[in-house]
Amino acid sequence: MTEPLQREMLRVSDLHAYYDESHILHGINLTVGEGEVVTLLGRNGAGRTTILKSIIGLVGRRNGSITINGVETIRMPTHRIAHLGIGYCPEERGIFSSLSVEENLLLPPVVKDGGMTLPEIYAMFPNLLERRSSMGTRLSGGEQQMLAMARILRTGAKLLLLDEITEGLAPIIVQTLKQLIGQLKEKGFTIILVEQNFHFAADLADRHYVVDHGLIAEMIPRAALASSREKLNQYLGV
């Protein structure tokens, strides 16, 4: 595997994760450099979501090693991990129905300096400004996705874990999200995308990790994407 040139932000070594009795991850190794956009590709159930949840500390049991900016987090309580500068956007979006849009936006505490301010966020997502006093789950699916993204941009998190953000959304919204990820990349965010929509991922990412049966099967840099198409299709079963 070629190591990224940037400073290392995240290193996962020999990560095993379990839900109750089932062993989901069987020794994951991956690294992400500062400012990189990396995807986790693979079939449903391959363990991609579990990798994100392990990083933020939401799996029942995990062992191995996960370092964030050199800090070991494998034994840290979940609420402290976020304070290392991680923003998490779950697959089901996790918009709170008993909170207004603005309360949803302001919920995650600021974990690092340099996050976006509320006016900056409203400038980036004008829809949310318009609907800021509606209850969170009254928004359309696309608006909810924007809200789920926007609320982790406020916290100053520099490493974003985004789980299936394009799932079930109209093409026009997927296009908007693509632009958004591009902008975030320019601003220097480090992003891990779990993505089903390969075309969405292909243009954005620097590198792709292929996850299969709880293991990293391949690492494909952007440059090698064309030559690896056939191999990739086998893994993804498309």
Add this chain to the structure above:
Amino acid sequence: MELSFQMVMSQVMLGLNNGVFYAILSLGLAVIFGLLNIVNFAHGALYMLGAYVALLGYTSIGPLIGMPDFHLSYWAALFVAPLVVGAVGIVIEKTMLSRLYKFDHLYGLLLTFGLALIIQGVFTNFFNVSGDPYDAKPETLNGAVNLGFMLFPKYRLWVIIISLLVCFGTWYVIERTKLGSYLRAGTENPELVKAFGINVPLMISLTYGYGVALAAFAGVLAAPIYSVSPVMGSEMIITVFAVVVIGGMGSIMGSIVTGLLLGMVEGFTKVVYAPASSTVIFLIMVMVLLVKPAGLFGRES
């Protein structure tokens, strides 16, 4: 039977006086159930404990600490009892309840029910079951106020006002402030709230502490009206659970409004047909359960 306006209103006011106790206690239960998913059967016992902190603080704590002239005043008890009982609650949550969250509701209910029996048993062993009077009611709250339609005891009026303030203050904090938004979010999806970097276990302990502190506060308010007895909680809690069932578990405003209304219904029933006044709440509970099983303010899931 002739129903005079005066008769009805005076019973309704006395009913409201009971209603504020129902409201404070069911509010505490609702707050606890929302975040912890635990039906806190120890609530009545902790209400009783609050009254005893006030009583013993007034009669016995002075000699015990070598200052025979020291009496914990009523006003001080309103702060001290909730703090003491809240601390007891936090210990209970940290050492016992926190081990049960991964299991069914039922285990929390059984544990708190056991605790209630233990606390009540210990107090029954040492204190008079028929009750001891609490004589620390401040001078300023003696006497009666003319409400126009009746002379109403000043102390009871104070209880109604301060209870309403505490109830609506709690509602405001939960529904309208940043702190409350953590609580609401934690009620919906505690895992995600943790992932955002909020110390959810701490929040849960403090919430339980606050819920039972409310019960203790109600216990102090009740002490000068009813006598302080080891069984005062178990008598109260049965009605309060009926109130909670009618209002819908977990709804903040629902528990307050239902508590107040049912107190008044009880008072009104006393005028119309007195023997039914102690059962009317349970009749309403049966009817509500048949028509709206989730309670008047509960969300059907």
